[in-house]
Amino acid sequence: MTAFARPAGPRSLSARRAAASAGSAVLRGILDEDGTRLLLLVPDPHARFAGVELAAPFAASVLDDGYGVCSYVFAWTPSRDPLKASGVLGGYLEGFGDLRMRPDAASAIPLGERTWAVVCDAEWPSGTVAELAPREVLRGQLAALEGLGLVPSVGIEHEVVFRDPGGAPLTAHGVDYAVGGTERLAPLLRELRTALDDAGLGVESARAECHPGQYEIVLRHRDALAACDDVLLQQLIVRRVAARHGVTADYLAAPEPGQGNSGHVHLSLSAMDGSEPDLLGGFLAGVLRDARALTAIWAPTWNGYVRLRTAPFSPREVRWGHDDRTASVRVAGPSSSPRLEFRFAGADAQPHLVVAALLAAGRFGLEEALAPPDAGVTVGSLATSPWEALPLLDRAGELLGSAVAAQLAALLTEEIESGLDTVTDWQRHRGALRS
Numbered sequence: 230m231t232a233f234a235r236p237a238g239p240r241s242l243s244a245r246r247a248a249a250s251a252g253s254a255v256l257r258g259i260l261d262e263d264g265t266r267l268l269l270l271v272p273d274p275h276a277r278f279a280g281v282e283l284a285a286p287f288a289a290s291v292l293d294d295g296y297g298v299c300s301y302v303f304a305w306t307p308s309r310d311p312l313k314a315s316g317v318l319g320g321y322l323e324g325f326g327d328l329r330m331r332p333d334a335a336s337a338i339p340l341g342e343r344t345w346a347v348v349c350d351a352e353w354p355s356g357t358v359a360e361l362a363p364r365e366v367l368r369g370q371l372a373a374l375e376g377l378g379l380v381p382s383v384g385i386e387h388e389v390v391f392r393d394p395g396g397a398p399l400t401a402h403g404v405d406y407a408v409g410g411t412e413r414l415a416p417l418l419r420e421l422r423t424a425l426d427d428a429g430l431g432v433e434s435a436r437a438e439c440h441p442g443q444y445e446i447v448l449r450h451r452d453a454l455a456a457c458d459d460v461l462l463q464q465l466i467v468r469r470v471a472a473r474h475g476v477t478a479d480y481l482a483a484p485e486p487g488q489g490n491s492g493h494v495h496l497s498l499s500a501m502d503g504s505e506p507d508l509l510g511g512f513l514a515g516v517l518r519d520a521r522a523l524t525a526i527w528a529p530t531w532n533g534y535v536r537l538r539t540a541p542f543s544p545r546e547v548r549w550g551h552d553d554r555t556a557s558v559r560v561a562g563p564s565s566s567p568r569l570e571f572r573f574a575g576a577d578a579q580p581h582l583v584v585a586a587l588l589a590a591g592r593f594g595l596e597e598a599l600a601p602p603d604a605g606v607t608v609g610s611l612a613t614s615p616w617e618a619l620p621l622l623d624r625a626g627e628l629l630g631s632a633v634a635a636q637l638a639a640l641l642t643e644e645i646e647s648g649l650d651t652v653t654d655w656q657r658h659r660g661a662l663r664s
Contacts, residue, residue: 233337235431235459239380239499240452242371245335252334253292259345260289267291268346269330272363272461273302274640275529276480276579281330282344292334297327298351303361304636306643314639317632321361328352328359336458338428340466348458361636363581364454366629370588371453377595379506383584384433384450384495385460387576389467390442390479391417398442399476405439414444421470428466430459439542440488442479450495450568453588457580460492482528482575483535489543490536490576494583495561497568507595509560513549513569514601515594516587517558517608520547520573522624524612525641526586527573531648534614536575544572547609549601556605573611582633589628615645 233252240248260267267288270278279302283291304312304321311322330349337347351359358365374381391399391414399413411418414437425432425446433449446467448459464480471478484490498506506512520527528534537545541555549569550556559570574583602608612618619641626634 233335233429235429235449235451235455237431237449237451239382240455241380241501242368242375245452245454249333249335252337253332256334256337256345256347257289257292260285260292262343264343266344267332268340268344269296269298269332270346270348270462270465271298271302271330271351272348272458272579272581273305274361274363274579274582274636275307276461276464276577278348278461278465292332295329295331295349295352298330299325300328300359301325302328303351303359304639306647312639312643314635317635318361318639321359327354329354333454333458336455336462338430338462341424341427346462346465348462360630360632363579363585364458366633367453367457367581367585367588370585370592370629374588374592375501377592378501379498380501381453381588382450382497382499383453383456384448385456385580386445386447386491386493386495387460387464387480388438388443388445388490388492389464389576390440390481390484390490391444391471392442392477392479394475394477396477398440400437400442402441403439403443404437404441407437411437414442417471417474417476418444420473421467424466424470425463428462430463430466440484443484443488443490450497453584454581457584460580480576482530482533482577483539486535487539489539491543491572492574492576492578492580492583494571494574494580494587495568496571496584496587497562497566508569509567510601511595511597511599512591513558513594514599515592515597516569516571516590517547517549517601518594518599519590519624519628520557521609521611522621523573523586523590523628524618525615525622525625525637526582527578527611528575528615528618529579529637529640529644530575530577531615531644533575533577534612537611537613542572543575545611545613546607547611548605548607550604553605557611560604585629586625593628615641619645
C-alpha cells in the first residue's frame with residue numbers, strides 16, 4: 230500500500246509523476262494475479278466518474294496502452310444525453326469516437342472483492358490531451374502556479390445526508406457534533422469507516438452535522454489532484470456502502486429548503502524556494518474579485534442556487550474573515566501557517582473545476598499584485614440564479630480558457646432548459662392554490 234499512499238501536504242507535478250511511475254510497477258504486479266479486476270475511472274463535469282471495468286490478465290497491459298472511452302463523457306448531460314452544442318464541444322460529439330484513458334497509478338485504491346480502481350487522464354488518439362477533462366483543467370492551473378514557484382495543498386470537506394428507503398433522513402433532527410442520537414447511523418458508519426480505511430484514503434475526521442441525517446467526512450490535506458480525485462473516490466465508496474444498507478447517500482447542494490450540503494475547500498500555498506507565499510494578499514484578493522464570475526462552478530445545478538439562500542453558513546455575500554464561518558472565505562489555522570477555507574461550493578460541484586477556478590483567480594491576483602479588502606468588508610455577492618450566472622462566464626474564459634468556458638455555458642444552459650421543461654410538485658401546489 231505504501232506505493233499508493235497520499236502524503237499529507239503539497240506535492241509538485243513532477244513528484245506526483247514519480248509517484249505514479251513507482252505505483253505503476255506495484256499495480257502491474259497486483260494485476261498479474263488471476264481474477265483481479267481494474268476499474269478505470271474518469272471524472273466527468275457532473276462530479277461523478279465514467280468507468281470501465283477490465284478483467285485480468287488484460288488489465289495489466291492497459292497501464293501501458295490505455296483504454297478507450299467515448300468522447301462525449303465530457304459533453305453530456307446528467308442523464309448521459311449529448312449536449313446540444315457546437316464549436317469546441319462539437320469535437321467531443323462528432324462521431325462519438327474514443328478518447329484514450331491513461332491510468333494515473335498514484336491514484337490507485339483497492340475496492341475489495343479483488344478489484345482495484347484507478348483514476349485516469351484522457352487524451353485524443355493523436356496523443357494530445359482532452360482539454361475539457363476536469364483533471365486536465367486542474368493540471369493546467371497547477372502548472373501555471375508552479376510557474377510562479379508555488380505549490381498548493383488542499384483539503385476538501387463534503388457533507389452528505391443519509392436517507393432510508395422512504396427518503397426520510399436517518400436522524401429525525403439535526404445532530405451537529407452529536408454522539409447520542411446517531412444510533413441509526415451506527416451500522417452504516419461502522420462499515421464505511423472500515424471501507425475508507427481499507428482504501429487508504431486517509432480520513433482525518435468524521436462527525437455528525439447540523440441537518441437531519443447529515444454527516445461530514447474530511448480527508449487529510451494533500452496535493453490538489455489527489456484531493457479532488459480522492460473526494461470523488463470517497464463518494465463512490467460512501468454510495469456503495471450505503472446501498473448495501475438500503476440507504477441513499479444524498480449529495481444535493483440543498484437536500485431540503487433551508488439546508489445545505491457543502492463542499493468546502495481548504496487551501497494553503499508553499500513556495501518552492503522556501504519563501505513565504507502571499508496567501509492572504511494577492512491570492513485572496515484575486516479569488517474575492519472573481520468569486521461572482523465563477524458562480525456557475527460553485528453552483529452548477531439549479532439546486533445549488535437553493536443552497537446559496539441558506540445563509541449564514543452557505544454565504545452568498547463575498548467577504549473574508551478570521552475564523553468566521555459566516556464569511557464566504559474563512560482564514561483558519563495558526564497565524565504562523567494560515568489556510569483559506571473557501572465556502573462557495575456545494576457538495577454537487579465538480580471538485581477539480583472548483584479547485585482549478587480558485588487557483589486561477591488567486592494566481593491572477595498574485596500576478597496583478599491585488600490588495601484584499603479589510604476583513605469583514607462585503608465586496609459583492611455570488612450570482613443568485615443560474616441565468617444570472619450564465620453571462621458571467623466570459624470571465625471564466627479569461628481565467629480557465631475559452632474552451633472550458635464554452636463547456637460550462639453549455640452545461641448551465643442545459644440545466645436551465647431542463648428545469649424549464651419540467652413540471653414539479655411545487656408548480657402543481659402553486660397551481661392548486663390558484664384554483
